[in-house]
Amino acid sequence: MHNTIESSRTNFGSDAENQNTAWVRWSNSVERFLAAVSPSLRDRTSAAISSVNNGGVGLRNWVTAIAWRNSYLPERIPNELIEVYLVDSDALPQHECETCGVAIPVRVQRYSQDLDGRNAYFAACPICGGRTGWYLHHSKLIEQGERRQIESLRRLKPR
Numbered sequence: 153m154h155n156t157i158e159s160s161r162t163n164f165g166s167d168a169e170n171q172n173t174a175w176v177r178w179s180n181s182v183e184r185f186l187a188a189v190s191p192s193l194r195d196r197t198s199a200a201i202s203s204v205n206n207g208g209v210g211l212r213n214w215v216t217a218i219a220w221r222n223s224y225l226p227e228r229i230p231n232e233l234i235e236v237y238l239v240d241s242d243a244l245p246q247h248e249c250e251t252c253g254v255a256i257p258v259r260v261q262r263y264s265q266d267l268d269g270r271n272a273y274f275a276a277c278p279i280c281g282g283r284t285g286w287y288l289h290h291s292k293l294i295e296q297g298e299r300r301q302i303e304s305l306r307r308l309k310p311r
């Protein structure tokens with residue numbers, strides 16, 4: 153009897169704990185994100201992140217990618233990368249820079265799939281000048297990983 157109550161309490165506690173951990177992770181990421189936004193845009197960005205309009209969806213996607221998918225957060229986010237979301241509430245961070253990996257906003261057309269970058273806002277990364285496009289950074293990392301794997305397999309091969 154006592155045990156059952158204890159264990160159900162423990163389960164309930166760990167659920168709440170998980171939720172709490174996720175919330176802490178999210179709020180920490182929002183905090184780190186806002187610290188990288190220039191002070192002149194920080195209040196509007198913060199308001200947008202907690203809103204369903206005004207670019208909040210795109211900005212929240214970006215913070216989510218930073219919090220859970222290890223997306224690159226630059227020390228200082230250029231204003232133009234933030235302003236796109238504040239001006240275009242349909243903008244989503246679906247491109248990225250091939251070189252530094254920062255997420256790049258694109259204008260998402262509701263009824264068409266943009267796969268050729270026609271709706272890209274930035275042909276070059278405003279941070280480092282690298283090429284931007286769909287998953288360029290990740291495909292480059294995978295390519296490098298594969299090359300490294302092939303090299304280590306070669307090394308293991310008996311001669």
Ligand SMILES: [Zn+2]
Pocket residue numbers: 249250251252253254277278279280281282
């Ligand atoms: Zn870059």
